[in-house]
Amino acid sequence: MSDILVTTLGTSWQIVPELLGFTNPNLVDLYARHPKRDEIAETRRSADIRPVEEVWMVTTKGEKTDTPIQNLLAWHRLFGGGGRLPVLRIWQVAGAGDLASEEECRQMGECIFRVVLHAAERCADGHLLISLAGGRKTMSSDIQNAAVFFGCHALIHVIQNDDYAKKLWGQEAAFFLEPLPEDLKDAVTPLVAGRHERNPAADLGDESGRVISRDRYPLEMPAASEPLETAVAGAGLMEEVQERSRRASFLFCNQANRLMGEETGTNFLALYNLRPSLVRRLKTQRIGVDPAREDDELVWLQRLPKAELHCHLGGVADPAEILEIAEANRLALERCRDRWGPYVKEWRRLAEGEAGEGIDFKVLRQAVPGVPEPLCTAAFVLAFEDRADLLEQIIYGTFRHEDAFCGVGFKAYEKAGDLQGSGLLQSEASLRAACRILCRKAAKHNVRHLEVRCSPMNYGKGGLDPAEVVRVIDAELAAEGGPASYALIFTASRHGIMSKVYENIELAERLLGGDGSGFRSLRGFDLAGSEEAARPEQMREAFMPMMRRCLRLTIHAGETSSAESIWEAVYHLNAERIGHGLTLKENPVLLDKFRDRDIAIEMCPSSNVQIVGFRDNFLQATRRREPYPLKEYLERGLRVTVNTDNPGISRTDFTRELHRAARLTEGGLTLWEILLLVRNGFKASFAPRGRRQELLREAEKEIIQLIQERLQ
Template sequence: MADILLTTLGTWQILPELLGFTNPDIVDIFRNHPQKEKIRNSRRLFDITPVDEVWVVSTSGQFIEKSLKKVNEWYSRLERTKRPVLKIWQVEGTEDLSSEDECRKMSEAIHTMVHGASQYSEGGKLFLSLTGGRKTMSTDLQKAAAWFGCQAMIHVVDNPSIKGSPVPSKMDVDDFLRPIPAEYGELITPFVVDKFPPNPVLSISKKELPVLAKAMLQEASSDLLSNLENPVQMLLRVNPDLPLTNTLDKRQSDAGYLMCNYTNTMLQGETVTNFLALYSLPEDTIKALKNFKMGCNPEEERKELQLIEQIPKAELHCHLGGVADVFELIRIAKAAEGDIRSFSSSLNNWLNPLKEAVRQKDASKITFLIKSFKDIRQALPGVPAHITTASFILIFKDNPELLDEVIYGDYRQEECFCGIEFDAYERTGDLQGSGLLTHPSCLREACRVIAEKAIADNVIYLELRCSPVNYASDSFPEYAVYETICNTLEEYAEVLTCSIIFIASRHGEMAMVNRHVELACRILEKEAQAGHVEVPLRGFDLAGNEGACSAAIMQKPLMPVMEKCLHFTIHAGENHPPQSIWEAVYLLNAERIGHCLTLKQNLHLMERFLDRNIVLEMCPSSNFQIIGYRDNYIDSTSNLDIYPLQFYLEKGLRVTVNTDNPGISRTIFSKEIHRACRMTPGGLSMWEILSIVRNSFKASFAPRKVRHRILRKAEEECVNFLKQKM
C-alpha cells in the first residue's frame, strides 16, 4: 500500500511547492505563512499525510528538459531517508501540446496514469495536483479525478504582487530547501479544491478498462530500489487508438442506461428502499455501508453516536407531555416564577419541609412527604396545579441531580429501567404534561425545549403530539393553547419544519375526546380558509390503555375528523394482542401504528401492512423500559425477547424509529436510533439506519410539497455526509 501524489509538470517549482504541503517533514516551506494554521487544518480535514511516491507526468522533448534537470537537482539535495520515491513519466510524441493530436495523447496518458496510480496504491491515498503544465493538462487531471477519484485535489497559487518578493517561477533550488522568509510568507499558498469519489459508472460495468500494465509499475519500483540516487525517468508510449479515453467516453454516453439497470438490479434485492441517490454511490461504498454495524460494542458507542448525529432525521412520534429531562423541567418551571410569588404565603408551609429535605439531600424523605407526583397537583386547595408543580420542581434548581434521583430512583441504571410496565413508566412523567403545561409561559418553554433539542440533534422535521384540551382552563382556552404551541414552534421554522398531531385518550372521559375532535374540526376549517399555515394540524392519535376502550367504541366519536380527511396514527399492539392493531387499521383507517410490537403474531395482518404501506412507529427506549427486550450492552437482558424491529425490516415493513417521550425515557433522537441498533442482535448497519431514516421522511403527515422538499433536503445531506465519511 502506497500513498501517491500525481502531478503534471510545467515549471519545476511546482514539485517542491506540492511536497512542502504534503511532506512538510522534508522541507516545511510554508512554516512562515500567515495562514499556516489554515494550511494545517486543511491537511487534517482531508487526511493529507506524507506521500510515499511522487508521480510526475510531463511532455517529452527539449522544452521540458530544463525543468526536469532542476527537479533532479532539487531532489538530489533532499535528505535521502525522508524523501519519497520520485517517478517521472514523459509522454512520447508530446513536445509542446501545440496540436490536437498531442493534446489527445496527453489526455490518454493522464487518464492512464491516474487509473494506474489508483490501482497501484492498493488501498493507499491518491493525491492529485491541479497545478502544473498547460490548462488542458489540468482539465484532463480533473476529468481523471472525476472518474477514478482521489483523496484530495491540491492546487497552489502564487502571489507575486508582494512588494520586493521574488517571482515564484524565478526562484532557484536553494529557495526551496528552506522555509520561505516571513516577509514573503504569502508568496505561495496551497489549498485543497475537494475530495473526489470514484465515478459509480466504473463499478457497474463488468468490462475491464485498458490500463497501464501493473508489471511496468512494479518494474519501475524495482529499478528505483536498486538506484535511489536519482528519480526514475521513463518514456510512456501512448496507444494511438486512445483506448482508455475512448472507453471512458463510451461509458459516459451509456451512463444513464447503465445506472438505470444497476439501480433496478439493486432495488430488486432490497426489502425496503433506501434514499435513491445512495444507489449511485460506488459499489465499494454501498458494501461498506451494509457491512458497518452499530450497537454491538459499548466502546464504540460515542463514535457511533457522533455519526448518527450528523444524519438528518424526522421525528414522527414525540409527546409534548414527556419532552423534558430534569434540567429542562427546572427551565420550564422557571417560566412560572412570577405567578408563584403571588401564592408564596400559601406555598411556604407546604414547601418548607421539602426544602429542608432537599438541603439534606434526602430523596427518600422527599418521596415520603409528597406521596406521589400527581398528589402535588392538588396539594393546596385554591392553588393551581401548575403553581404547586412548578414550585416543587424549583426547590431543586440548585440540585437537579437530586430531582433526578427522586423521579427515577434505581431507574437511573439502564438495567433497572427495563420491563417496569406502563403504570410505573407513566408515573415518572407525572411532573410534566398537564401538571405543568396549563401555564402559558411553561407551555411555550416546553415547546422551545423540544424544538431546540431537535435542532441540536439534526432533526429537520418534527411531528409533535399534544392534547390541548388537557392543558386548557377558563383563562387559557383550548384554542389559545393550540395557538401558543404553533406560534412557539413557528419561531424555529427556518431550520425546523413542524406539524401537530392531536391525542385523544382511550382511558379518559369521552367528553374530553369529543372536545379534541371539535377543536380539530374547528382548526381544520380555519386552516383551509387561511391557505398556507407554517405549523399545521396534520394528524389525530388515539393513545392510552388499549384495554380501556376499543377502536370499535371510538369509531363513531372520531368520525367527524375522519370526514375531514385528517391523517390517523393509532397507538396499538404495545402491550395488547394484534387484535388491537387490526381494529386500528380496519375501523379507524390508521396509516401509521405506534409501537406495533405484537404485529408479528398475525402474519396475515402483516401482509396487509405491506399491501397498504402502513408504517410502524417504533420507540425502542420506551418499549425496552415498559415491556423489556434484549439489549446488546446489558447482559441481564439476555433471557428477554428479541426486539421485533429487525424481523419487521426483513419482512419489508416500513419501520421508523422515534423517541416517544424523550425526557421521560432519558433519550434523544440520535440516541434512540442507536438504541434500536443495541436492541438488534448483531446491530444495525449504516445502510439499514439510512433506510429507517428515509422511511420517516416518506411516512410524514406533512403536506405533499413539504414532504418532497424535506425528503430531498435529507437525501442531499445524507449523500454529502457519506462522501465525507466513507
C-alpha cells in the same frame, strides 16, 4: 496508507527535485530563500500537502531520457538512504522515443492512464499528487485528463522564471541538495493548480457490472530506482475512460435502477446518484456498535434533518426543565403562598424518604384546598430548585441508571411522568413554557417537521378552556424559534371514561369547523393508553366523526398487547400509522398488508426498551432479551419511523433515538439505513402533500451536503 506523487518526465530531470522541494521540504528545503517562501508554505498547509513516500514517473525510452534518468538517480543516491527518502519508480515506454506519431502518443497515453489508475487505488486512503510539469505537452495533457477522471488530492505545477531557469538545467546533482542560492532563489515557483474528485463514472458498473480497476488493466511495477522498460498494448483504458465519460448519465441511471431493485424501501432519491464509492460507504459504515464511537456518531446524527411524528407534550421535560415550567408559575404562586407554604417542608420530607415513595404525586395536585392546579405541583417542584439532583432522584429513583430502566412496564414508566403532563400543564404559563422547551429541543436537533400530541381536555383544570389550550400551544409552535413545519394531533385515552374521548372528538370538530378548514394545524387524532382498557373495535363508533372528516388517524397498538390490537386499529379505525407496533411480527399476513398499504410504524426505541425491554448492544445485562423488531421491519419493506415518545421521561432526545435504534440492532445500523429512517419520517408525516414534498426536497439537499462533508 501511502502518499504518491506521479509526474511525467522529459529531458529535464531537475523537475523532480523542484517538486520534492515543495512536497518534502524535510528532505530538501529548496525554496528556503524564495521571496515567496511564506506563501509557498501556506499553499502547502492549506492544500494539506504531506511528504510523499513514493514518486512515480512516466517517460520515453531513448538516449534523450536515459542520461537525465541516470542524473536523477545519482542525485537520489547522494542522500544516502534513510526512512524519509521517497522511493523512485520509473516507467519507460518502449517504442515511444520521440512521440512523433499517433501510435507513440497513444502508447504513452495508455501507460500514463494506467500509472495514475494504479496510483489512485494504491493510495486510496492517502493523498495522490499529480504533477503537470515535465515532459511533452501531450504527456502533460494526458496526465491532467487522467487526474481529472481518477481524482487527485492536488494538481501541482512548477512555474519557471525564464531569465534564470535555464541556469538550473546544467547544474550537477549535488546542486539540488541545498536551498537554491541567492541569485537563483526565485528561478522556479511551485503552486497548486487545484484538486479533483474521482469521476463517479469510474466506479459505475457497465452492462456487465464491470468497473474500472487495476485488475482489468494490469501494470508491471518497477523496482525501486530501477527503470522499467514497458510496452502497453492498445489503448483500452483511455478508450474506456472516454466512453464512460460520454455515457455517464446512462451509467448513473443503470446504477440507480440496480440499487432500487436490491432494496425493499426507497431512500432519498439523490443517494442513488452518488459516486459508487460513497454509496458503498453509506451501506457498510455502521453506528451503534462501539460505545467509544458514540459521541462522534451523535454529532453527525444531530445534524441530520428530522421529522418527529410521535411526541407527547406531557412528557417533554427532564427534571431541570420541569423546574423551568414550575418557575413560569412563580407569580401565581406568590399570590397564594400563605396557603401552600406551610405544606412545603412536609412535602419535601416525604419526598426525600425512600426516593419519593412517601408521596403520591397525583394526590399532590389537589393537596391544598383553594389552591388551583397546577400550583401545588409547581410549589412542590420549586422546593427542590436548589437541589435539581435530588428532584431527579425523586422522579427516577433507580431508573437513573440505564440498565435499570429496562422492561419496567407501562405503570412504572408512566409514574416517572407524574410531575409533568396533566400534573403541571394546567396553566397558560406552564403550557407556553413546555412548548418553548419542546421548540428549543427541536431546533437543537434539527427537527424540521414536528407533530405534537396532546389531550386538551386534560389541561383545563386550572381554568383554561380546552379550545384556548389548543390556541396557546399552536401560538407557541408558530412563534419565532418554532419548527419550520408542525402539526397537532389530539390524543384520546383508552383508560379514561368514554365521555372524555367524546369531549376530545367534539373539541376537534368544533375547531375544524363545518368544512374542516377552521384550524389547519390539527392534522390527526390518536388513541393511546393501556391497550387492555378498551379495544379499537369498541372505539369505532366514537371515531366515526373523525373518519367522516377524513382526519388522519394514528393509533397506539402493539406496544404491550398482541398483534390482534394492531389488526383492529387498522381494520376498525382505519389507522394510517401505528404507534409502536412491536408485536406486528406475530402476524406475517398483516405485516405484508402494512407494506402493501404503506402504513407507517412509529417506533420509539427508548420507551420501547424501558417499558417492554429489548436487547441493547451497549448493555451487557440485556443480552438475554428479545431482539428489537426494527431491522426486521425494514428488511420486510415497512415504512418504519423513529420517534421520542416522551423525551423527558425517557431521558432521550431526537438525535439519541436514532442512535438508540442502531444500538438495539445486532451489528448496528448502516448510515444508509439511518437515512432511510429519516426519509420515512418525512414521507409518513401528516403534513399536507405539497408541504411534505417541500420538506423532503429540503432534507435531501441538506443530507447530500452532510454526506459529502463526512465521507469525502
